[in-house]
Amino acid sequence: MKKWHWILLGVITLITLFAEFVLLADYPKKHWWSYVPMFYILWGFVGCVAIIYISKWLGKLFIQRKEDYYDAD
Amino acid sequence: MQISMFIAPAYYMILGALVLPLLPKQIRAGSFMLFPLIALITIWSFPEGYLIKADFLNYQLIIGEFSRLNRIFGTIFSIIAIIGGVYSYHLKEKGQQSAALLYAGGALGVTFAGDYFTLFIFWELMAVASTYLVWARRTNESINAGMRYLIVHLFGGSLLLAGIILNISNTGSIIITSLTPDGSLSSWLILLGVALNTAIPPLHAWLADAYPKATVTGAVFLSAFTTKSAVLILIKIFAGWEVLIFFGVMMALYGVVYAVLANDIREILAYHIISQVGYMVAGVGIGTEMAINGTTAHAFSHILYKALLFMGAGVVLHTTGRSKLTELGGIAKKQPITLWLYMIGAFSISGFPLFNGFISKSMVVSAAGEAHFDTAMLLLLLASVGTFLHTGLKLPYFTWWSKSKEEIEPTKPPVNMHIGMLLAAILCTLFGVYPTLLYDYLPFTVNYEPYTIYHLTESVQILTFTFIAFWLLRKKLEGEPTVALDTDWFYRKPAQFVQRVFVDGVEAAFNFIETVSMDFSQKLIRVSRNPLMLFNKSEEERDYDPDLHRATTHLLLMLIILSFAVFYIFSLII
Numbered sequence: 001m002k003k004w005h006w007i008l009l010g011v012i013t014l015i016t017l018f019a020e021f022v023l024l025a026d027y028p029k030k031h032w033w034s035y036v037p038m039f040y041i042l043w044g045f046v047g048c049v050a051i052i053y054i055s056k057w058l059g060k061l062f063i064q065r066k067e068d069y070y071d072a073d
Numbered sequence: 074m075q076i077s078m079f080i081a082p083a084y085y086m087i088l089g090a091l092v093l094p095l096l097p098k099q100i101r102a103g104s105f106m107l108f109p110l111i112a113l114i115t116i117w118s119f120p121e122g123y124l125i126k127a128d129f130l131n132y133q134l135i136i137g138e139f140s141r142l143n144r145i146f147g148t149i150f151s152i153i154a155i156i157g158g159v160y161s162y163h164l165k166e167k168g169q170q171s172a173a174l175l176y177a178g179g180a181l182g183v184t185f186a187g188d189y190f191t192l193f194i195f196w197e198l199m200a201v202a203s204t205y206l207v208w209a210r211r212t213n214e215s216i217n218a219g220m221r222y223l224i225v226h227l228f229g230g231s232l233l234l235a236g237i238i239l240n241i242s243n244t245g246s247i248i249i250t251s252l253t254p255d256g257s258l259s260s261w262l263i264l265l266g267v268a269l270n271t272a273i274p275p276l277h278a279w280l281a282d283a284y285p286k287a288t289v290t291g292a293v294f295l296s297a298f299t300t301k302s303a304v305l306i307l308i309k310i311f312a313g314w315e316v317l318i319f320f321g322v323m324m325a326l327y328g329v330v331y332a333v334l335a336n337d338i339r340e341i342l343a344y345h346i347i348s349q350v351g352y353m354v355a356g357v358g359i360g361t362e363m364a365i366n367g368t369t370a371h372a373f374s375h376i377l378y379k380a381l382l383f384m385g386a387g388v389v390l391h392t393t394g395r396s397k398l399t400e401l402g403g404i405a406k407k408q409p410i411t412l413w414l415y416m417i418g419a420f421s422i423s424g425f426p427l428f429n430g431f432i433s434k435s436m437v438v439s440a441a442g443e444a445h446f447d448t449a450m451l452l453l454l455l456a457s458v459g460t461f462l463h464t465g466l467k468l469p470y471f472t473w474w475s476k477s478k479e480e481i482e483p484t485k486p487p488v489n490m491h492i493g494m495l496l497a498a499i500l501c502t503l504f505g506v507y508p509t510l511l512y513d514y515l516p517f518t519v520n521y522e523p524y525t526i527y528h529l530t531e532s533v534q535i536l537t538f539t540f541i542a543f544w545l546l547r548k549k550l551e552g553e554p555t556v557a558l559d560t561d562w563f564y565r566k567p568a569q570f571v572q573r574v575f576v577d578g579v580e581a582a583f584n585f586i587e588t589v590s591m592d593f594s595q596k597l598i599r600v601s602r603n604p605l606m607l608f609n610k611s612e613e614e615r616d617y618d619p620d621l622h623r624a625t626t627h628l629l630l631m632l633i634i635l636s637f638a639v640f641y642i643f644s645l646i647i
Contacts, residue, residue, distance in 0.1 A: 042538075
């Protein structure tokens, strides 16, 4: 990742925040999470981290085995 | 039977499967595309609502039912068969080409079937034809996986058949109609049979087991037909069964977890079929018009981008001979066309705006929200985080961009492979940019606008921050040379035990009894030759010789008869 990649991501995020807090300020709040500001940012980030850690944990717990697991007797 | 039954779209594909091997080599691959094309034209040449009927025994079969729902599925099945034909144009093997057409024919047959009998015949045809696409890779692994795949599907077919027979005996009708969740055994058996083909956990393991082991071109067809034709049957029979919402959401996340652990690129894609089909199953469970539209649209989009992704992974396997993340990397500059066409598929499946995943996935998710299934909606959004994470980031990053342990020199793929990918990529983008091209043909009128500021904000925020989290934790996602245990464990691991008890054990018992009985008969033969050996040890050395004992026996008999005669005469005198 070069510096300008990060700048681009920052700009995109700012645009979405502008949309969320200015353009969509009066958008009807249909779900409980509609009351949490920047919810989808959190959901994307925390969700991704959780998926990686929980899956890896489950993998170590009982899912992952050596490649010859089914061939070995 | 009327002649008209032979004009159903499925028959053109099956005709193709029969004719193709007879054609000269030069025109064979080119002719492949002709048959799905004719089928596609046939689908649209019948007026909406038209029925092709045929009499069979005491029942009336509906071979072709041209409803809006069936048509849209039939259309995408035909389109993907054409694209698959382009992608496999270089293939010289007759068997694979024929099996692919037969498989597509089965899918079209299931799609347009209006009665259970027709449905079942084509259902089984699909199972058999698709197995060949796994076997055709001809490695030990694929032969074993193909056999497991076939057995599991025949088991699913039996459940379906049992359900169908019970249902017919209860209702007296073989017409496919929607069933109510009344808890009857027949409904549940049919649901189980269909759920197996839909790959709903725990009945899903065949998919992740067999698809990564299929041939490069076979996997493209496999990714399109079996699960999506089953989704169509779910829509027809089980729309509104709320239990499917739970299973749909569960499978959307299940695929995500396993995709983290998978190392083979086609296995990652296979687990993401399960995840994506989860959206469709949840949509069927919600059952509202919007949800059914969303499910249909998502099946349509999914077939396009998933075939594109499998085509991309297929090119990698074809040109490097490798398919494991641990063995790949550093080839981005060497195959930019494959990479960027793949990325269009990845953007589509991840739901990037302007690609077709965005216009269909968001419809299912919104339908969950509209019907007040908030938790389901939130979890489906979480699953889409996982989709982008694996298919859009992990897979391409570790396949193309990351540093490889050794220098890989991919060969040049046949140009038709790239053309096949390009066609799918064009369609993924086209439907993404002009959603009405698809929306106008959905089963119900669409009152949904995907490109609203709200949806765009939601998607861009989720995708951006998924990317940032991935980038920070990317080291954690490196492939590991392991296998992930799944529910196929229950029939793969005990298989050794079953083999020991029911094959090796039975064989050993048989051998033992054979030895014992042979031994016994040998002894019996020896004793029969000279029964005297039972009384006299010295007789064991020789066979029985009647002359040897004749004189003594004669004397003995004469003495007995004489004594009787003497006693008789004596009794007369007295």
